[in-house]
Amino acid sequence: MxxxxxxxxxxxxxxxxxxxxxxxxxxSGDEKKDKDAKLDIFSWxxxxxxxxGLNALIDLFKEKHPDVKVENxxxxxxxxxxxxxxxxxxxxxxxxxxxxxVHGGAELNEGWVAAGKMEPLNDLYDEEGWNDKFxxxxxxxxxxxxxxxxxxxxxxRGNVLWYNTxxxxxxxxxxxxxxxxxxAAADKLKEAGVTPLALGDKEPWTATQLFxxxxxxxxxxxxxxxxxxxELSFKDDKxxxxxxxxxxxxSYINEDHSSRNWQDASQMVANGEAAMNVMGxxxxxxxxxxxxxxxxxDFGWTETPETEGEFMVxxxxxxxxxxxxxxxxxxxxxxxxxxxxxxxxFNPLKGSIxxxxxxxxxxxxxxxxxxxxxxKQASLVPSxxxxxxxxxxxxxxxxxxxxxxxTQQDVEQFTDSLDQASGELK
Amino acid sequence: MDPVRSSVKHxxxxxxxxxxxxxxxxxxxxxMAIGFLTPSLILIAVFxxxxxxxxGYVSLSNWNSLVPDFxxxxxxxxxxxxxxxxxxxDLRNTLFFTILFILTVIVIGIVLAILLDQKIRQxxxxxxxxxxxxxxxxxxxxxxxxWLLNPSTGVNLFLSKIGLDSKWYTDTTIIPGVSWxxxxxxxxxxxxxxxxxxxxxxxxxxxxxxxxxxxxIPEEVREAARIDGASEFQVYWKVILPxxxxxxxxxxxxxxxxxxxxxxxxxxxxxxxxxxxxxxxGVYMYETTFRGNYYANGAAIAIIMLLSVxxxxxxxxxxxxxxxx
Numbered sequence: 001m002x003x004x005x006x007x008x009x010x011x012x013x014x015x016x017x018x019x020x021x022x023x024x025x026x027x028s029g030d031e032k033k034d035k036d037a038k039l040d041i042f043s044w045x046x047x048x049x050x051x052x053g054l055n056a057l058i059d060l061f062k063e064k065h066p067d068v069k070v071e072n073x074x075x076x077x078x079x080x081x082x083x084x085x086x087x088x089x090x091x092x093x094x095x096x097x098x099x100x101x102v103h104g105g106a107e108l109n110e111g112w113v114a115a116g117k118m119e120p121l122n123d124l125y126d127e128e129g130w131n132d133k134f135x136x137x138x139x140x141x142x143x144x145x146x147x148x149x150x151x152x153x154x155x156x157r158g159n160v161l162w163y164n165t166x167x168x169x170x171x172x173x174x175x176x177x178x179x180x181x182x183x184a185a186a187d188k189l190k191e192a193g194v195t196p197l198a199l200g201d202k203e204p205w206t207a208t209q210l211f212x213x214x215x216x217x218x219x220x221x222x223x224x225x226x227x228x229x230x231e232l233s234f235k236d237d238k239x240x241x242x243x244x245x246x247x248x249x250x251s252y253i254n255e256d257h258s259s260r261n262w263q264d265a266s267q268m269v270a271n272g273e274a275a276m277n278v279m280g281x282x283x284x285x286x287x288x289x290x291x292x293x294x295x296x297x298d299f300g301w302t303e304t305p306e307t308e309g310e311f312m313v314x315x316x317x318x319x320x321x322x323x324x325x326x327x328x329x330x331x332x333x334x335x336x337x338x339x340x341x342x343x344x345x346f347n348p349l350k351g352s353i354x355x356x357x358x359x360x361x362x363x364x365x366x367x368x369x370x371x372x373x374x375x376k377q378a379s380l381v382p383s384x385x386x387x388x389x390x391x392x393x394x395x396x397x398x399x400x401x402x403x404x405x406x407t408q409q410d411v412e413q414f415t416d417s418l419d420q421a422s423g424e425l426k
Numbered sequence: 427m428d429p430v431r432s433s434v435k436h437x438x439x440x441x442x443x444x445x446x447x448x449x450x451x452x453x454x455x456x457x458m459a460i461g462f463l464t465p466s467l468i469l470i471a472v473f474x475x476x477x478x479x480x481x482g483y484v485s486l487s488n489w490n491s492l493v494p495d496f497x498x499x500x501x502x503x504x505x506x507x508x509x510x511x512x513x514x515x516d517l518r519n520t521l522f523f524t525i526l527f528i529l530t531v532i533v534i535g536i537v538l539a540i541l542l543d544q545k546i547r548q549x550x551x552x553x554x555x556x557x558x559x560x561x562x563x564x565x566x567x568x569x570x571x572x573w574l575l576n577p578s579t580g581v582n583l584f585l586s587k588i589g590l591d592s593k594w595y596t597d598t599t600i601i602p603g604v605s606w607x608x609x610x611x612x613x614x615x616x617x618x619x620x621x622x623x624x625x626x627x628x629x630x631x632x633x634x635x636x637x638x639x640x641x642x643i644p645e646e647v648r649e650a651a652r653i654d655g656a657s658e659f660q661v662y663w664k665v666i667l668p669x670x671x672x673x674x675x676x677x678x679x680x681x682x683x684x685x686x687x688x689x690x691x692x693x694x695x696x697x698x699x700x701x702x703x704x705x706x707x708g709v710y711m712y713e714t715t716f717r718g719n720y721y722a723n724g725a726a727i728a729i730i731m732l733l734s735v736x737x738x739x740x741x742x743x744x745x746x747x748x749x750x751x
Contacts, residue, residue, distance in 0.1 A: 085716035088492065115493045202697050256577040258596045258700035264578075393491065396718030400512055407598045407701035
């Protein structure tokens with residue numbers, strides 16, 4: 001008796017497994033057309049200010065469209081490192097989220113658009129009259145072959161030099177704008193026993209960010225852009241000059257840089273251990289919200305040397321993947337995202353500035369207001385370190401080359417490996 | 427209990443009946459066994475060996491972007507890796523991490539096990555203390571030791587107060603640093619920090635293994651050695667340690683497969699390190715696959731890691747099979 005029962009059970013078990021294996025494919029098709037389909041918003045906004053911003057945005061959307069079910073499908077992990085892996089497997093498995101966070105520029109265009117996974121949004125832009133509300137440079141960053149593929153929600157600036165005002169005052173240092181001034185200031189600080197430049201490159205992108213702003217300073221926006229279209233070689237003398245400058249800057253950094261992350265480096269500036277730090281303007285959020293510093297009083301900022309009038313753009317955008325079951329709902333969400341109201345609800349909390357040029361300036365702090373002005377006038381260039389200037393594959397190799405360069409400081413070898421990697425740029 | 431084995435004497439005819447019965451029972455048992463094993467065999471065949479095969483296939487393809495591309499690339503991905511500075515550094519780091527880690531775990535394991543074996547009071551308390559770190563995840567260990575060994579916090583603050591060097595954690599020196607391929611070959615100083623953390627976590631395991639081994643050696647053996655005039659040191663060195671050889675082999679196998687595949691500890695603790703002094707193939711594979719979208723390269727790293735573990739495991743499996751039969 002017992003034996004038969006067991007046999008029967010084991011048979012059942014096998015059957016159940018076979019069934020489970022067969023089932024996986026068929027479920028996706030019909031189920032999704034269900035009107036219960038959720039609007040899952042995929043992002044990596046799980047940090048302090050950014051999560052609040054996202055939730056405020058979702059609340060605003062729910063207010064306007066109470067009939068649509070929204071789900072916050074954020075995946076934790078700084079700079080989207082984990083989220084991007086999850087997204088890749090969902091997209092390749094033909095199970096795209098309703099909409100997802102993606103940096104404008106190559107990450108979008110050379111990634112998902114080139115892979116044929118995105119729907120164009122030109123209609124939405126026309127309907128909403130967005131074509132003259134976002135700067136043209138920015139729309140170009142989310143367009144490929146004349147089609148627009150995503151809606152920018154915020155702008156971060158990459159080429160910002162942060163400094164501790166007290167340390168600058170005590171040592172009688174003027175805010176440097178050129179490389180010569182910067183090195184003079186750095187020498188003075190070094191003599192005074194302060195670390196001139198804080199760096200935390202445990203994750204190598206921070207060093208890449210320092211390098212890209214140096215590159216922009218030496219080359220200027222036109223030549224900088226040409227690097228990524230293949231019109232200018234990475235073995236060009238100007239790139240070598242930028243690498244030499246970068247190398248010289250590295251002689252002013254803290255010794256334990258490789259065990260620190262960007263927050264640690266910002267902290268060194270905050271408590272006066274170091275005088276300066278190059279970081280995107282999310283560092284402002286960290287100074288103000290986490291370290292309770294006062295804008296302009298405790299810390300100041302300027303463009304990184306010789307990049308005045310240039311704006312290294314990092315923009316988070318959301319698009320419409322192909323194959324979602326509720327594209328109309330997604331478009332409703334995108335239109336809230338691109339509205340003045342939506343941008344002004346999100347950005348003050350996130351600590352970024354709006355991507356639209358007609359937002360309500362009074363909602364932003366001193367840094368925000370100044371940056372909004374700069375954004376309107378400056379020439380916009382895409383950030384390399386954050387995947388806007390070049391595809392992820394190239395960026396990974398650049399990060400490797402930079403990590404090696406920070407230690408070995410061999411300019412020839414560095415530009416050689418950048419040049420080799422640039423084979424990835426079509 | 428099996429009736430055949432328990433009875434001692436049989437007449438020939440009885441024996442015949444008995445074997446017949448056993449055979450019949452075995453077929454039933456066989457069916458049962460097959461019934462129970464099939465699901466797991468299918469699952470393992472698909473989800474372990476099937477996916478290993480798939481990874482091998484991907485590693486020979488051109489799939490190095492977001493869009494899958496399964497055209498045949500030959501060994502191109504492997505050739506790229508072995509010429510790559512970072513991968514050469516990874517191989518060096520893994521080699522020296524494995525050697526240092528296994529040696530330290532074995533030496534400390536034996537010493538602590540021998541000490542615990544001296545019929546001390548509160549033995550189980552000590553055993554638990556040594557074994558406890560095993561219960562933690564490598565990620566937790568990584569974060570804790572990162573704060574302990576970081577130049578700006580923890581132990582090194584103390585070290586620099588008393589005038590000792592605190593830079594070893596981020597040191598990029600390779601000892602002795604012989605030029606080999608694109609890299610300097612030798613022991614990376616920074617990897618010592620990771621060895622310390624890994625040893626802290628895994629030593630409890632080898633202590634437990636050796637303690638069990640020591641308990642398995644009959645007291646008579648020691649007595650005999652002592653009667654023959656061996657000193658206490660000689661008893662351990664010439665008698666006990668050779669008898670512990672099978673334990674050592676098991677510890678080496680288990681530790682080697684941990685250290686060759688290590689990812690989480692390093693990812694949480696130091697990351698790749700400046701100039702890739704603490705990078706390992708696992709970290710490289712994760713970054714190149716899921717950040718750079720170099721799927722074929724990542725698959726090639728995975729296969730190389732599998733082969734390197736197989737070098738240890740396969741001879742062990744073969745010899746243990748021989749031992750059984």
